[in-house]
Amino acid sequence: MKRRKFLRNSSTVAAGIVSAPILSSYKEVPAVKEPAKAPILPITICTWNFGNATAKAWEILEKGGTALDAVHQGVMVEENDLNNSTVGNGGRPDRDGNVTLDACIMDKDGNCGAVLAMQNIANPISVARKVMEETPHVMLAGKGAEQFAYEQGFEKTDLLTEESKQAWEEWKKTSQYKPIINIENHDTIGMLAIDADGDIAGACTTSGMAYKMAGRVGDSPIIGAGLFVDNEVGGATATGVGEEVVRTVGSFLIVELMRQGKSPQEACEEGVKRIIAKNKDKQDFQIGFIAINKKGETGGYCIHPGFSYRTYTKEGHVINPSDSYLKS
Numbered sequence: 596m597k598r599r600k601f602l603r604n605s606s607t608v609a610a611g612i613v614s615a616p617i618l619s620s621y622k623e624v625p626a627v628k629e630p631a632k633a634p635i636l637p638i639t640i641c642t643w644n645f646g647n648a649t650a651k652a653w654e655i656l657e658k659g660g661t662a663l664d665a666v667h668q669g670v671m672v673e674e675n676d677l678n679n680s681t682v683g684n685g686g687r688p689d690r691d692g693n694v695t696l697d698a699c700i701m702d703k704d705g706n707c708g709a710v711l712a713m714q715n716i717a718n719p720i721s722v723a724r725k726v727m728e729e730t731p732h733v734m735l736a737g738k739g740a741e742q743f744a745y746e747q748g749f750e751k752t753d754l755l756t757e758e759s760k761q762a763w764e765e766w767k768k769t770s771q772y773k774p775i776i777n778i779e780n781h782d783t784i785g786m787l788a789i790d791a792d793g794d795i796a797g798a799c800t801t802s803g804m805a806y807k808m809a810g811r812v813g814d815s816p817i818i819g820a821g822l823f824v825d826n827e828v829g830g831a832t833a834t835g836v837g838e839e840v841v842r843t844v845g846s847f848l849i850v851e852l853m854r855q856g857k858s859p860q861e862a863c864e865e866g867v868k869r870i871i872a873k874n875k876d877k878q879d880f881q882i883g884f885i886a887i888n889k890k891g892e893t894g895g896y897c898i899h900p901g902f903s904y905r906t907y908t909k910e911g912h913v914i915n916p917s918d919s920y921l922k923s
């Protein structure tokens with residue numbers, strides 16, 4: 596897997612802040628010590644180190660675009676990146692060799708749309724938005740989602756890259772399903788944004804756990820689990836082993852905790868602790884949550900060290916290393 600390249604501006608990078616979307620390798624972009632807390636609007640925030648995605652979202656927000664367009668266009672950058680093996684085109688397949696994609700989107704009015712286990716369509720987030728805007732439904736799955744996408748003008752695309760195919764062939768030699776913690780430091784992209792009007796939207800898209808069972812769906816396209824937005828309160832989104840996020844309806848929980856007065860950081864920490872409480876004897880998996888409240892304050896928390904999230908405001912973009920429940 597090739598890492599994307601980020602150019603660096605040495606003087607500003609030292610502060611963890613740069614003024615433009617800049618490319619070099621993710622490894623080379625240094626993390627800042629303190630998460631960004633200053634409530635500055637507009638703002639976009641996303642899981643992991645998806646700099647090109649937040650830059651795209653920021654481009655839209657800066658021009659006065661809506662939070663919905665920002666998160667939609669932002670996460671699409673990763674869906675289209677063939678070097679990203681965990682989202683969209685080029686994602687790792689299930690154990691039968693089929694790439695099945697999950698995505699959901701939610702707007703300021705609580706409207707939402709999702710596609711589950713959809714094959715052959717490169718931009719599931721766009722289909723999810725069409726589900727939200729063009730159908731009386733919230734979720735379409737499998738063949739129905741694919742058929743709907745064709746009816747909406749989406750093209751059939753072979754999503755299994757040669758690299759993914761080779762990795763799958765290699766995996767079949769042992770066929771052990773063992774999700775790797777912090778795989779390549781970027782898994783699902785979940786993105787939240789607040790636009791200049793103060794409205795919040797979110798999007799989440801993934802190819803799911805590599806070598807999952809055929810038909811398996813994780814948290815990412817499930818409203819309330821992988822993503823939740825309430826325009827009165829804030830939004831939250833997740834990455835990691837989706838089964839555990841579904842069991843606690845993680846993103847909804849975090850938004851509700853913020854409604855009760857917790858900061859985004861405190862709410863994410865409580866979300867992780869609820870998962871830990873259900874897994875007292877087994878913590879060999881990663882979960883990362885990020886959240887934003889109506890003021891633009893942000894937070895993030897995870898089980899194992901290594902998760903990070905990005906924010907992008909008029910002050911530039913910042914990589915926030917997430918605090919973790921386990922320290923090493």
Ligand code: ASP
Pocket residue numbers: 681782783801802803804812813814815833834835836837838
């Ligand atoms: N949450 C995704 C899923 O369970 C995977 C991930 O974020 O790595 O499908």
